[in-house]
Amino acid sequence: MEDVLKTAFPFVVYSVAILLAFQGVLMIVAYTVLGERKILGWIQGRVGPNRVGPWGVLQPFADLFKFILKEDIVPDKSTKVVYMMAPLVALTCALLPIVVYPFGPPIDVDLSFLPYGLGEGIKQIPLTIARxxxxxxxxxxxxxxxxxxxxxxxxxxxxxxxxxxxxxxxAQMISYELAMGASIIGVVMLAGSLDLHEIIWAQGHSTFKWFIIPQFVGFVVFLIAAFAETNRVPFDLPEAETELVAGFHTEYSALKFALFFMAEYVNMFTVSVMVVTLFLGGWYIPGLTHIFDYGSIPYAIVSHVGFLLKIFFFLFLYIWVRGTLPRFRFDQLMSFGWKFLLPVAIGNVIVTTIVVYFMNR
Amino acid sequence: MEPGLENYLALSGILFAIGAVGVVYKRNAIGMFMCIELMLNAVNLSFVAFSRYYADVTGQLFVFMVMAVAACEAAVGLGIIIAFFRNRISVDVDDASILKH
Amino acid sequence: MVTTVLFFLLAGVAIACAGLTVYYRNPLYSALSLIGVFISLAVLYLTLAAPFIAITQILVYAGAIMVLVVFVIMLLNLDEERPLNRLKHLYFIGGGLGAAMLAQAFFIFYAVLKTPKHVVDTESNAGSTMSIGTHMYTEYLLPVEIVGVMLLMAIIGAVMLVRKDTHASLEAAAEKETND
Structure with a gap:
């Protein structure tokens, strides 16, 4: 009995952790959609959704029910299997990065009170699913x-x-992925690791605290490439409604459309997490160790809230940009990516290499 | 318990055989290209398996070389396919038998 | 135990997807099956304690090369390939080649099975990013440099292959330049 419990315990803990993380992210995503409609309304001088619940706070659930209840139309001459598979692929690939999100600093705990010695050897709870x-x-x-x-x-x-x-x-994803990858290299060189936690740790120990200061060029390139990677304005060419009706999801309706919609917003969240982690110190807030002890529960809560606030800022930035900027033309998009963004990112890598080399000598 | 090295090598051999048969059977250039990628991957698998069982990183490094070769192959190969399609409106390798522009 | 179950599961998926790659006549279906092979191999690399290689496999093969292939298939709007008619003898050559290679694979399996068991060093850090990077930029620097030059050559070659400028338009451009 004891052995069974001991084997099952990690599985239960991890299942709960995964459920919590995914549910939390999906809730944030649902309210990002509402926030987008509200903020766009505010930018354009109108009210936005306000009928479902006070100030429209129940709107995401109403949207969900609408998506579920609408008729699901499959075009007659479509390739059925691939047509069904595509939204699933999009959403799965959007959700998978959640497992490495660094939600907060590890919490030091004493779990010896648990029965059957379940808490033996556990000194820390990392606020992440997989490191x-x-x-x-x-x-x-x-x-x-x-x-x-x-x-x-x-x-x-x-x-x-x-x-x-x-x-x-x-075409757009391949082009901007290169610039995105190249803009990260500078951060990776400064941190000396590809582990997201090590990168946050390195930012806490560097002179400038946040990598946005020594890597400002990388930050700007990453942010621009991130807008292109998530197909958002001003790079929303794949779904440009004035040219392509609705682009790739023209023929999708009901729940399949909802999956694409969710995938887009989860991708926005992922990219915001990456920007915050790589350039803005993740959950790290300078000077917080003077108030709370590192590893204590209040420290973890304040850090986590700080992390979320930084992410909300970038989600707001997405919506702000959508309300402000016009769309690129496709050839402009391509030449901007290849002839401007990529050379700038590579130049940043070269300069960073030289600086890191002389700093480490 | 881990599966022995022989299992990985056998899987690698089977994948390589399927890839080789595919290169012979396929008629369009993209299909042949994909089967060549499959063969390269079969070789990668045996590299990584050897690297694991002899605790030596060399095998994994050569996987990188193979990946770089595959990337070059993709760039040049797809370039050739597109250039060929512009001339012949086909990617069938049988149509590529004339040494003429 | 878990590794063994995973191995046979993933090996089955990889072989099935590889077979479908060859079987399908529609190039897009072939490409999708090939992506299945790549992803199952990436998971196999994870069980072989090579996380860096596994992620690179997804990033390079599934994320870049196959996206290009799918892009080209969609761009050229390729339909199903015609069956072999002129080259019937290829069926026999291909079958013979496949049989010979399968025999070879099972011979290797048998030969390695007969050799004394090699103890796996589970403590080894051979797959970690640090060890790969250290070896790549010390011991194997020359191959890495050669690969870099090769990539540059491939880029230039690919650009030259697909540029639309014909001989005549190049001559016209040269003439215009001399006139200016």
Missing amino acids: LDVGVLYVLGITSVGVYGIALAGWSSNNKYSLMGGLRSS
């Missing part, structure tokens, strides 16, 4: 697989606008 040696690459790799969802949706719908959207999206 990967290659966390940064993992996020980049999984998000790069996410492009299949969009490309296949465009191809399988058997609609010329969808196909154009899918083609644009694959």
Whole structure:
């Protein structure tokens, strides 16, 4: 009995942790959608959704019910299997990076009070699901697989606008992934690790505290590439409604459309987490150790709230930009990515290499 | 308990055989290209398995070299396929039998 | 135990997907099956304690090379390939080649099975990012440099291959330049 409990305990703990993390992220995402509609309304001088619940706070649930209850139309000449698979691929690839998010600092605990010696040897609770040696690459790799969802949706719908959207999206993702990867290299060199926790740790110990100061060029390039990677304005060419109806998801309705919609917003969240972790110190707040002890529960809570606030700022930035900027033309998008963003990112890598070399001598 | 080295090598061999058969069977250039990628991956698997069982990092490093070769192959190979398609409106390798522009 | 179950599961998926890659006549389905092979191999690398290689496999193969392939398939709008008619003898050559290679694979399996068991060093850090980086930029610097040059050559070659400028337009441009 004791052995069974001991074997089962980690599985139970991890299942609860995964459930909590995914549920939390999905709730934030649902309210990002509401926030977007509210803020856009505010920018454009109108009210935004205000009928479901006070100030419209129940709007996400109303939207969900609408998505579930609407008729699910499958185009007659579509490639059925691929058509069904595409939204699933998009959402799965959007959700997978959640497992490496650094939600907060580890908490020191004493679990010896648990029966059957279940808490033996556990000194710390890390506020993350998995700590990967290659966390940064993992996020980049999984998000790069996410492009299949969009490309296949465009191809399988058997609609010329969808196909154009899918083609644009694959070209755009490949182009901006290069700039994105190159802009991260500077941070990785300064931190000396690909582990997201090590990167946060290194920022706490560096002279400037946050890598946004020594890596400002990298930060700007990453932010621009992030807008392109998530297909948001001003880079929302794959779903440009004035040219392509709705782009790759023209033929999608009901729950399948909802999956694409969720995938887009989860991707926004992921990219915001990456910006915050790589350039703004993640959960690290300078000087907080003077108030609370590192490893205590209040320290973890304040750090976690700080982490979320930083993310909310970037989510707000996404919406702000959407309300402000016009869309690029496709050839402008391509030449901007290849002829400006990528050379700047590579130049940043070269300069950082030289500086790091002379600093470490 | 871990599966022995022989299992990984056998899997690698089977994948390589499937890839080789595919190169012979496929008629369009993209299909042949994909089967070549499959063969390269089979080799990668045996590299990584050897690296694990002899606790030596060399095998994994050569996986990188193979990946770089595959990336070059993708760039040049797809370039050739697109150039060929512009001339012949086909990617069938049988149509590539004429040494003429 | 978990590793063994995972191995046979992933090996089955990899072989099935590889078979489908060859079987499908529609290039897009072939490409999707091939992505299945790549992803199951990446998970196998994880069980072989090589996380860096596993992620690079996803990033390079599934995330870059196959996206390009799918892009080209969609761009050229390729349909199903025609069946072999002129080259019937290829069926026999391919079958013979496959049989020979399968025999070879099982011979290797048998030969390695007969050799004394090699104890796996589970404490080894051979797959960690640090050890790969250290070896790559010390012991194997020359191959890395050569690969870098090769990538540059591939970029230039690819650009030259697909540029649309014909001979005539290049000549016209040169003439215009001399006139200016």
